[in-house]
Amino acid sequence: MFESQLPPHLQARYQASGHWHNKTLLDFLDEVAPSRLDKVAVTDINSMTGRKNSVSYRQLLQTSKRIALGLISLGVERGDVVSYQLPNWWEFVALHLACLHVGAVTNPVMPIFRHRELSFMLGLAETKVMIVPQNWRGFDHLAMVREIQPNLPKLEHVFAVGGSGDASFEKYFLERRWEQEIPDAEKMLKDRRMQPNEVMELLYTSGTTGEPKGALHTSNTHFANLRQIVQRFRLTGDHVFFMPSPMAHQTGFLVGMEMPLSLGGKMVLQDIWDPEVGLGRIQDEGVNFMMAATPFMADLTDHPALPKYDISTFDIFLSAGAPIPRALVQRATERLKAHIISAYGMTENLLVTSTRLEDPPEKVFGTDGVPVPGMELRIVDHTGKVLGPEQEGEIQSRGPGQFVGYLKRPEKFDTDEEGWFKTGDLGKLDPDGYVRITGRAKDIIIRGGENIPVVEVEQLLHKHPAIQVAAVVGVPDPRLGERAAAYVILRPGHSFTMEEMQRFLAEHQMAKQYWPEFLAVSETLPSTPSGKIQKFRLREMAKEQFKTA
Numbered sequence: 001m002f003e004s005q006l007p008p009h010l011q012a013r014y015q016a017s018g019h020w021h022n023k024t025l026l027d028f029l030d031e032v033a034p035s036r037l038d039k040v041a042v043t044d045i046n047s048m049t050g051r052k053n054s055v056s057y058r059q060l061l062q063t064s065k066r067i068a069l070g071l072i073s074l075g076v077e078r079g080d081v082v083s084y085q086l087p088n089w090w091e092f093v094a095l096h097l098a099c100l101h102v103g104a105v106t107n108p109v110m111p112i113f114r115h116r117e118l119s120f121m122l123g124l125a126e127t128k129v130m131i132v133p134q135n136w137r138g139f140d141h142l143a144m145v146r147e148i149q150p151n152l153p154k155l156e157h158v159f160a161v162g163g164s165g166d167a168s169f170e171k172y173f174l175e176r177r178w179e180q181e182i183p184d185a186e187k188m189l190k191d192r193r194m195q196p197n198e199v200m201e202l203l204y205t206s207g208t209t210g211e212p213k214g215a216l217h218t219s220n221t222h223f224a225n226l227r228q229i230v231q232r233f234r235l236t237g238d239h240v241f242f243m244p245s246p247m248a249h250q251t252g253f254l255v256g257m258e259m260p261l262s263l264g265g266k267m268v269l270q271d272i273w274d275p276e277v278g279l280g281r282i283q284d285e286g287v288n289f290m291m292a293a294t295p296f297m298a299d300l301t302d303h304p305a306l307p308k309y310d311i312s313t314f315d316i317f318l319s320a321g322a323p324i325p326r327a328l329v330q331r332a333t334e335r336l337k338a339h340i341i342s343a344y345g346m347t348e349n350l351l352v353t354s355t356r357l358e359d360p361p362e363k364v365f366g367t368d369g370v371p372v373p374g375m376e377l378r379i380v381d382h383t384g385k386v387l388g389p390e391q392e393g394e395i396q397s398r399g400p401g402q403f404v405g406y407l408k409r410p411e412k413f414d415t416d417e418e419g420w421f422k423t424g425d426l427g428k429l430d431p432d433g434y435v436r437i438t439g440r441a442k443d444i445i446i447r448g449g450e451n452i453p454v455v456e457v458e459q460l461l462h463k464h465p466a467i468q469v470a471a472v473v474g475v476p477d478p479r480l481g482e483r484a485a486a487y488v489i490l491r492p493g494h495s496f497t498m499e500e501m502q503r504f505l506a507e508h509q510m511a512k513q514y515w516p517e518f519l520a521v522s523e524t525l526p527s528t529p530s531g532k533i534q535k536f537r538l539r540e541m542a543k544e545q546f547k548t549a
Contacts, residue, residue: 001079001126001407001408002079002105002198002199002216002407003405004197004199004216004218004404004405005404005405005406005410005413005415006402006404006405006415006419007417007419010418010419011197014220014224014400017374017400019224019374019399019400019401020196020197020220020221020223020224020400021196021220021223021224021227022196022197022220023196023219023223024100024193024194024195024196024200024219025096025097025100025219025223025258025261025262026097026100026101026193026194027196028223028261028262029057029061029097029261029262032237032262032263032264033057033061033264035264036057036237036264037056037057037058037061038056038057038058039056039057039264039266040054040055040056040266041055041056041057041059041060041093041261041266041267042054042055042060042090042093042266042267042269043055043090043266043267043268043269043285044088044089044090044268044269044270044271045269045270045271045277045281046089046271047087047271047272048133048135048136048162049162053089053090055090055093055094057264060090060093060094060097061097063094063174064094064095064097064098064101065098065101065179065185065189066173066174066176066177066178066179067094067095067097067098067173067174068097068098068099068101068102068189068192069178069179069181069182069185069188069189070098070172070173070176070178071098071099071102071104071129072102072182072188072192073178073181073182074128074129074156074157075128075156076102076104076128076129077103077104078102078103078104078192079103079104079105079198080104080105080128080129081104081105081107081125081126081127081128081202082095082098082099082102082104082105082106082107082127082128082129082130082131083107083108083109083121083122083125083127083129083130083131084107084108084109084130084131084132085108085109085110085111085113085118085130085131085132085133085141085248086108086111086131086132086133086161086247086248087111087133087136087246087271087272088243088244088246088247088252088256088269088270088271089133089161089269089271090269091131091161091169092108092247092248092257093247093257093261093267095131096108096253096257099194099200100193100194100200101189101192101193101194102189102192102194103192103193103194103195103198104194105125105199105200105201105202106200106201106202107121107125107127107201107202107203107214108203108247108248108253109121109122109204109248110246110248110249110450110511111133111136111137111141111246111248112450112511112512112513113511114144114509114510114511115144115147115148115509116508116509116510116511117212117510117511118144118145118148119148119151119152120211120212121204121212121214122148122152122155123151123152123154124214124407124408125202125214125407126154127152127154127155128154128155128156128157129155129156129157129158129159130145130155130157130158130159131158131159131160131161131169132144132145132158132159132160132161133160133161133162134160134161134162134163134164135162137272141160142158142160142163142167145158146158159172159173194219195219196218196219196220197218197219197220198218198219199216199217199218199404200217200218200219200222201216201217201218201222201253202214202215202216202407203215203217203248203250203253203347205346205347205348205451211453211456212453213406213407213409213412214406214407214408214409215347215348215403215406215407216403216404216405216406216407217403217404218404220400221350221400221401221402221403221404222254222258222350222401223258223262224374224399224400224401225254225350225351225372225374225375225400225401226254226255226258226259226262228351228372228373228374228375228401229255229259229351229354229372230259230262230263231373232354232356232357232372232373233289233316233318233341233357234357235259235263235265235289236263236265237263237264237265238265239260239263239265239266239288239289240265240266240268240285240286240287240288240289240313241255241256241259241260241265241266241267241268241287241288241289241290242268242270242278242281242282242285242287242289242290243255243256243257243267243268243269243270243290243291243292244269244270244273244278244281244290244292244296245291245292245293245296245449247269249449250345250346250347250350251291251292251293251320251449254350254351255291255318255351256269256291266285268281268285268287273296273299275296275299275300275303276303276305278296278299278300279300279303279305279306279308279309279311280309282309282311282313282314283309283310283311286313287311287313287314288313288314288315288316289315289316289318290314290316290317290318291317291318291319291320291343292317292319292449293319293320293448293449293481294319294324294325294328294448294449294479294480294481295448295449295479295480295481296319297317297319297324297328297332297340298328298332298478298479299479300317300332300336301328301331301332301335301336302331302335306335311336311337312337314336314337314338315338315339316338316339316341316357317332317336317338317339317340317341318341318343318354319340319341319342319343320342320343320344320345320351320354324342324368325478326365326366329342329364329365330361330365333364339357340364341354341355341356341357341364341369342354342355342364342367342368342369343355343368343369344368344369344425344435344437346423347403348402348403348421348423349375349397349399349401349402349403349421349423350401350402351372351401352371352372352375352377352397352399352401353368353369353370353371353372353375353377353434353435354368354369354370354372355367355368355369355370355434356369356370363432363434366436367430367434367435367436368427368434368435368436368437369434369435370432370433370434370435371399371433372401374399374400374401375397375398375399375400375401376397376398376399377395377396377397377429377433377435378395378396378398378420379391379392379393379394379395379396379427379428379429380393380394380396381393381394382394387428389428389429389430389431390428390429390430390431391428392426392427392428392438393426393427393428394422394423394424394425394426394441395423395425395426395427395435395437396420396421396422396423397420397421397423398418398419398420398421399419402415402419402421424440424441425437425439425440425441426438426439426440426441427439445472445473445474445482445483445484446474446481446482447474447477447480447481447482447483447484447513448479448480448481449481450513452472452484452513452514453514454472454473454484456510456514457472457484457486457510457514457515457516458470458471458472460504460505460508460510461486461488461501461504463508464496464500464501464504465491465494466490466491466494466495466496466500467488467489467490467491467494467496468488468489468490468491469488469489469525469533470486470487470488470489471486471487471488471525471533471535471538472484472485472486472487472516473485473487473535473538473539473542474539474542475517475518475539475542475543475546476543483517483518483546484514484515484516484517484518485516485517485518485519485520485542485545485546486501486516486518486519486520487520487522487525487538487541487542488519488520488521488522489521489522489523489524489525490521496519496521497519498519501515501516501519502515518542518545518546520542520545525538526538526541
């Protein structure tokens with residue numbers, strides 16, 4: 001189920017180049033943790049309990065092994081999938097380390113997902129164990145998973161952080177001393193330990209089809225990228241790393257969790273985004289580095305309380321996930337007094353490009369960066385011909401940080417024999433090799449760094465008895481990047497309102513973040529002679545009709 005689709009000659013190339021380090025996160029921890037056992041590894045604030053947790057490297061290593069043994073007691077084998085739908089809490093970190101100890105595949109899923117999305121994701125992954133928060137932002141996650149579990153025959157065990165009884169994560173994994181109950185526990189974990197070329201992460205990403213794709217990564221692909229980020233930004237274990245973006249996104253998983261731990265640094269987590277709370281965390285913890293999407297930068301930069309906080313330690317804001325308005329980069333540079341780094345990447349290929357600390361303002365404010373060492377970019381036209389500087393076309397990427405396939409979807413790999421991956425994004429390169437993202441060929445909307453699967457939303461709207469045709473497009477938004485607008489043509493004699501759309505989507509258990517925020521009922525929509533909706537024209541209409549600034 002988790003075979004690499006990367007051609008053998010490319011695997012050999014990345015090994016020979018030295019970009020694949022042949023280490024897992026546990027191997028890096030073996031090197032850095034002994035000198036930092038009593039230093040804080042991760043600190044969080046659980047918004048549901050109001051409790052602040054600070055966990056040392058010693059505690060994190062011990063606890064992750066205990067959780068690993070608890071997973072083994074449940075029958076988790078090498079290659080089994082452990083899914084968890086947790087906010088940015090320390091338990092998220094410990095669970096990933098536990099999976100590495102067991103040789104299980106980590107599958108983090110976003111807390112926003114509901115019955116519809118989870119049923120598909122857990123079913124495709126054949127998840128054996130699922131961990132959720134008991135309640136999160138007023139929603140009972142345990143009850144939700146219990147409702148879908150009968151349709152998931154492979155899902156044997158469900159636990160809840162903050163739960164009670166047999167479903168309590170704390171009682172089963174933390175309070176029981178599994179290391180004393182299981183004979184030869186250390187040897188068992190050593191024998192089970194994940195290897196660098198084994199798939200260790202399954203992360204779903206929305207694309208142009210109506211269902212998510214499960215991107216597969218190994219420790220080698222992740223750390224090929226991470227070590228280059230560390231070098232480019234001169235990061236060390238003495239840095240303090242802030243992550244308010246969900247760790248169930250590649251941004252949070254890669255840069256918020258793996259990178260600090262591999263250096264022996266301190267992770268500062270925030271589970272619910274509030275910019276003033278974020279400013280307080282930066283001040284109180286002496287944060288030096290953070291990575292998040294554009295809305296986080298805008299909120300910190302423009303918050304009226306900013307002058308009240310001493311954020312003089314703050315040095316680097318790495319922003320990716322959605323195009324960054326150039327005016328915001330300039331404003332953030334001035335107000336946050338930090339290096340604003342523009343970057344480009346995605347779940348499949350991690351961080352492909354970024355600007356550099358020493359880059360001149362015209363590169364920082366006007367581009368999305370230059371490839372990190374080991375990664376390559378090219379721009380091609382619709383025939384596959386490679387284009388020259390300043391010519392717009394589809395972006396293709398290649399390098400040792402790229403994913404090794406999609407779960408059970410080999411036909412979707414979109415990577416040729418030479419390793420070039422079709423990103424679906426449009427852009428152009430300047431004469432110096434810096435890229436500027438100009439648009440997306442893929443039919444998705446990026447709202448605050450979160451991909452909205454347009455086709456899935458449209459397909460569900462088409463099920464409504466009043467709707468004859470539905471089309472969803474993005475509307476530019478100064479804070480979130482984009483918001484979704486739905487255009488519908490109704491069946492004769494029917495009516496349809498925003499309230500009815502919201503009721504219908506809720507009834508069908510679609511994640512609220514996917515709901516269109518604007519609605520237009522039309523008699524016709526712009527289309528080609530063959531009847532295909534011209535979405536480029538629809539986007540222009542929406543831009544004028546639904547101004548958000």
